[in-house]
Amino acid sequence: MSTRTTPSTDLAATRRRLWEALRARDEAAATAAVLDAHDEGVPAEALLLDVIGSVQARLGGEWAAGRVGVAQEHAATAIQDRVVAALALRSPAPPAGTGDHREPGGPPRRVTVACVDGEWHALPARLLAEVLRGRGFLVDYLGAHVPTPHLVAHLHQTGTDVVALSSSLPVRLPTAHAAVTAVQAVGLPVLVGGAAFGPDGRYARLLGADGWAPDARAAADLLAVGPWRPGEPRTDSTGGLPHLSDQEYTLVTRARPRLVGQVLRGLEDTLPAMASYDERQRERTAEDIAHIVDFLAASLYADDAELFTGFVTWTAGVLRARGVPGDALVAALDLLAHAQRDFPRARAHLAEGRRALVRVPRPPAPGPRS
Incomplete structure (x- = not known):
């Protein structure tokens, strides 16, 4: 290079x-x-x-x-x-005859790069794969949406030294957790990266990954340092996340279709403007509600309300750009909180999200036209 x-x-x-x-x-x-x-x-x-x-x-x-x-x-x-x-195509391949495996005690030579199951944003993983090739690693790039059983089957058939998993959305954290545990169970370490794991890698540590990198350069630098050893997979019933024993994550996830329908009907009764929505607008509103439920579930899985508040404040900006009034998002959170009255953690996360929305500054009102 x-x-x-x-x-x-x-x-x-x-x-x-x-x-x-x-x-x-x-x-x-x-x-x-x-x-x-x-x-x-x-x-x-x-x-x-x-x-x-x-x-x-x-x-x-x-x-x-x-x-x-x-x-x-x-x-x-x-x-x-x-x-x-x-x-x-312009980057030279590793020299012919280069060994597939690392030297004992040395850094990894062969890296498998993949997106977790359900993750379709593959370009960050692709960029990492090419950076690693440019630095002389042997890379198996598996692309987007790799089901964990297929990933494990690949690892059994190859001489991989370490696995690099990519995910951009926190809603994939449960799937990423399953992948990390499965890879460690076959005796390989796991490096994770992508926005799903938080800007400081907090969710990587939560899930027991062996390493986290904020970007491809940092990942390549980290992989160049040996040795890498896998952590012990967490085998208790909650995967090392004791807060999951309250079942709120599971119950919210299972109730997703019902919650989306319930909130959508509530919004129709609460917001008069929705009476004029066409079918496409209604579908888009239902999609927005589904995303709110998904991120609520992810925040329950990680037991981190900041995950949810970060999403709702980002969503507020997106909706503002579409011309959707901010009151609609607040109303959706209130309706969802009412539906979650038996789930204290979920209600607490929704309350944090609502407080965060109230703190989001409104855009200035247009001044008089000259």
Whole structure:
């Protein structure tokens, strides 16, 4: 990998060029933006993380602000994935005859990179896989949505030294927990990463992962340090999370369809504006309620109300960008709290979410027009 120091102006210009190509859905221009920079000496790792990864984060922000639609975001992400493939073709493979296994007591040589079951945001994992290849690791990249039994079967058939699991949404924490435990049970350590595990990795520690990294560079640096040994999988009935014994997570998860319907009907009675909603608006409202229930369940699983409050304040911004009044979200939390009157932890998390919404500043009222 080149050791050239890349001026930030070079990267900024390449990011702008890539962004404009994605906006135009021009795959050829997007590929040229990245490969031209590589030809000029920008290291592949910088292009992967500081250009492609950075532009992908911007794309997500534009979607949240309502300036990019779902289909447009998917199209741009697909182009990004092919740009990564084009860049990867220029990266040298490990030398022929390189051993698959690490030296005794040394850092891992072969890494399996995968997204947890149900996780479809695969680009972060793909970027990690390419960074690791660029640094000389042997990588099995399994892609998005890898069911845990299939992951374990793969590990039995290969000489993997360590597993790197990616997840972007905290609602996947229970699935990630199952995957971490299953991998450790076959004697392999697990490194996790992605927004699902919290900005400080708090949920990685909660689930018993052997390591956590905030980004692909940090993950590669961490994997380069040996030795790696698996932790002991937690085998008690709650998987090392004693708060799960109250069954609130399980009961809320099972009641999800009923809760969504109950809150939707309550909103129709509470908010007169919903009487004019068309079918698409009603479907979107039901989807929003389902996400609230999912994140409530995830916060119960982790026993962390901050997980839920972070989601509802983010959702408030998204809804504001859509023109949905903030009172609708508060009303939804109140209706959900009423439905959870027998679940003290759930009610406490919902109360925290409501207080957080009250603290979110409202946008300034428009001034008089001149």
